[in-house]
Amino acid sequence: MLDPMGEAESSRTGFIAIVGRPNVGKSTLLNALVGEHVSITARRPQTTRSRVLGVLTRGAAPAITQFIFVDTPGLQQRTRTLLQRRMNETVRATLAEVDAVVMVIDARGWKSADDEVLSLLPRERANVVLALNKTDLLPRYDLVLPVLADCARRYPFTALVPVSAEKRGQLDELLDEIALLLPPGQPLFDADAVTDRSVRFLAAEIVREKAFRLLGDEVPYGIAVAIERWQETAQRAQIVAAILVEREAHKPIVIGAGGAKLREIGRLARADIEALLGKRVYLQTWVRVKPRWSDDAGALRALGYE
Numbered sequence: 001m002l003d004p005m006g007e008a009e010s011s012r013t014g015f016i017a018i019v020g021r022p023n024v025g026k027s028t029l030l031n032a033l034v035g036e037h038v039s040i041t042a043r044r045p046q047t048t049r050s051r052v053l054g055v056l057t058r059g060a061a062p063a064i065t066q067f068i069f070v071d072t073p074g075l076q077q078r079t080r081t082l083l084q085r086r087m088n089e090t091v092r093a094t095l096a097e098v099d100a101v102v103m104v105i106d107a108r109g110w111k112s113a114d115d116e117v118l119s120l121l122p123r124e125r126a127n128v129v130l131a132l133n134k135t136d137l138l139p140r141y142d143l144v145l146p147v148l149a150d151c152a153r154r155y156p157f158t159a160l161v162p163v164s165a166e167k168r169g170q171l172d173e174l175l176d177e178i179a180l181l182l183p184p185g186q187p188l189f190d191a192d193a194v195t196d197r198s199v200r201f202l203a204a205e206i207v208r209e210k211a212f213r214l215l216g217d218e219v220p221y222g223i224a225v226a227i228e229r230w231q232e233t234a235q236r237a238q239i240v241a242a243i244l245v246e247r248e249a250h251k252p253i254v255i256g257a258g259g260a261k262l263r264e265i266g267r268l269a270r271a272d273i274e275a276l277l278g279k280r281v282y283l284q285t286w287v288r289v290k291p292r293w294s295d296d297a298g299a300l301r302a303l304g305y306e
């Protein structure tokens, strides 16, 4: 609606970075906040490689609040490959652009790696909320209190909210705190949008998530997924996905005895992609050796990690 009197806008819209060291639950928190699986998660660190947007719209006109969350890769301690350096650059660039920041730590206590994340936060802007995640893992909830006191001394957070991304604990409280930091403005995305990423990228990430989870530490980080073919009709989709490994020796590990691993990756991924697309999916997966893809700028771009 026109606002000729220049009265205060009642809608708020803003970008919120989710930052933290690897494996504290940033992506799980993003998914829980937007209510959809837009960013992949796994028990091991270094799961998220690029920036992923998750959108949540609350309220109705004229008082809409649109949260545009930016999930970032966990801040890497080692920056050996181009991919790892890009991941850290992504975190820094994101922090400079957003309206608010949610820093995530493990509620069981502050770690030295959290200091490095803290050192990147803007001191002059009071726009950082601390989320103490995984409170469900505390033997007693009140054990979070000394951790809260400790964290409050470290940085002038505008709020400190204990949450459990996995059990959906205290997420509304966290959203209320974030909303206070968002500037007035009209929504940028449709009310039902949940991400800016293409379904093609999400499908590739789903395959990568299953591979990550099933392979454990057998193929350390040297894995990526490229969609080689995508044919879609109203009723079904035919997808060919290549799992890229850096070494010939990794190929049999991904394939597994008699193809069992690869079949299981495909089976789990297909179910999730069907849910994502809402139609029948025929998914073919295969393994290709692509040496040093994580150091190849062209490959990183093609894989959507930029």
Ligand SMILES: Nc1nc2c(ncn2[C@@H]2O[C@H](COP(=O)(O)OP(=O)(O)OP(=O)(O)O)[C@@H](O)[C@H]2O)c(=O)[nH]1
Binding pocket: 020, 021, 022, 023, 024, 025, 026, 027, 028, 029, 040, 041, 042, 043, 044, 045, 046, 047, 048, 049, 072, 073, 074, 075, 133, 134, 135, 136, 137, 163, 164, 165, 166, 167
């Ligand atoms: N018990 C419990 N586990 C959680 C919670 N949140 C996340 N996790 C688990 O923690 C692990 C890491 O979660 P991710 O969301 O992938 O962590 P991340 O911070 O995005 O990790 P990177 O992208 O590698 O930096 C997964 O096994 C999650 O299931 C929580 O609230 N409670």
Ligand SMILES: [Mg+2]
Binding pocket: 026, 027, 028, 039, 040, 041, 047, 048, 072, 073, 074
């Ligand atoms: Mg992540």
